[in-house]
Amino acid sequence: MKKLDFSFLKGEVFYKYTNTYEEKRMAWNRAIDKKPTAIAYCENIEDIKGCIALARKEELSFRIRSGAHHYEGFSTGDNVLVIDVSKMNNIDIDLEKNTVTIEAGVRNRELYEAIGEHGIPFPGGGCPTVGVVGYTLGGGWGFSCRHLGLGIDNLISLEMIDYNGNLLYVDNNKNKDLFWALKGAGAGNFGVVTSMTFNLPKKEEKGTLVVCEIKNTNLDILKNVFKAWDKNIKSLDERLNMKIAFYNDLNKGIGVKITGIFYGEKVEAEKEIRKLLLDYNWELDLREMRILDINRWIQDSHPDYEKYKSSGRFVKDYYEDFEIENILNILKEKTEGSAYTAISLYGLGGNVLKGNKEDSAFFYRESRGILGFQSVWEEDKFANINKKWIVENIKIIKELTKGSFVSFPLAELCNYEEEYFGENSKRLKEIKKKYDPLNVFNFEQSIKL
Missing domain, CATH: 3.40.462.20 (Vanillyl-alcohol Oxidase; Chain A, domain 3)
Known part of the structure; x- marks a missing residue:
């Protein structure tokens, strides 16, 4: 395969068979044994935009990865470009507005530590290295959900890069239909979520x-x-x-x-x-x-x-x-x-x-x-x-x-769209057509057009 042009990338890129590649390709589930063509560590929004544009230009399939915790390994793959956002891990706590804004690479432990020092809980997940964005996009079950609600119940807004490299602001007023879809069916289906803002619960030390x-x-x-x-x-x-x-x-x-x-x-x-x-x-x-x-x-x-x-x-x-x-x-x-x-x-x-x-x-x-x-x-x-x-x-x-x-x-799940999303499947397909009409964000169990 010809050398890919990552000259735009501020972060690092690791190619198949290069030093440290074996370490970088590992998923938390070591039963996942995929060999991507390249793994690009993005440090900012422009890096992500560049990776999407490069993949489209080279007609190269890609996957989005943060915590590398996908049970079936759909955040990686053989002969794909892995867009890794784990280096984007800023956390901004606003105690006056009672909100927290995180970048796409923030993981459960990092967020618990940042918020917990203020005596404030968070409805996050149990495993320390799971990405908070991926956890939330799947609904957000955690040990605190019966008390604080699901992750999606505390989500105020987010930003997402679409198939054309546009940065979309998404909340209950702007791109409202997309906001609905991302809350529970968002992981990898519509774009790359780069940040999320949550309401913070009341202090409970x-x-x-x-x-x-x-x-x-x-x-x-x-x-x-x-x-x-x-x-x-x-x-x-x-x-x-x-x-x-x-x-x-x-x-x-x-x-x-x-x-x-x-x-x-x-x-x-x-x-x-x-x-x-x-x-x-x-x-x-x-x-x-x-x-x-x-x-x-x-x-x-x-x-x-x-x-x-x-x-x-x-x-x-x-x-x-x-x-x-x-x-x-x-x-x-x-x-x-x-x-x-x-x-x-x-x-x-x-x-x-x-x-x-x-x-x-x-x-x-x-x-x-x-x-x-x-x-x-x-x-x-x-x-x-x-x-x-x-x-x-x-x-x-x-x-x-x-x-x-x-x-x-479950990779072997038949009729997975109906199994995962029930009666919401039809509406999700319509939203997919609107925000990803070329089916750029496509993986083994993505929402199909």
């Missing part, structure tokens, strides 16, 4: 970290905990949200772990969480601390990287006992080479329900939660069998859920 676990147990206990969540999640204090992982672990056997945040005192947190714990012998860890330190603890609990196959779907309205059994029976035996298999519940409801369903493309706002499903392995020789096992078993889960979460995507 302290809360309670909630960590509960039962190791080496049985499926009956898991089933009863699942039933308790199913029964109580709607009525739980909206200041509490959590992830419940029902797992089969190489070292800890079959078990269940609850990780969450409660915006209040320990005694109140224990009262609420006891509704899910029943009378089992849990390892219980409830600690009052700064909200910033709670988020640090949750982020630090994530590994530096993993090799995994994963997906997520929205839970239906209440489950029969046999349906819960069918879901959890998947955990009876991990597939060959799996170090960790889990079915997880991520809570919705609370202030998520108070957002107007018509205000964003996030279609499943009224769901009580998200059901995640993953398998993690360590040796590459077990990759294919684990991936196949997830795809086969997702068929069981699909029958017991209602639609798929775009931030927990």
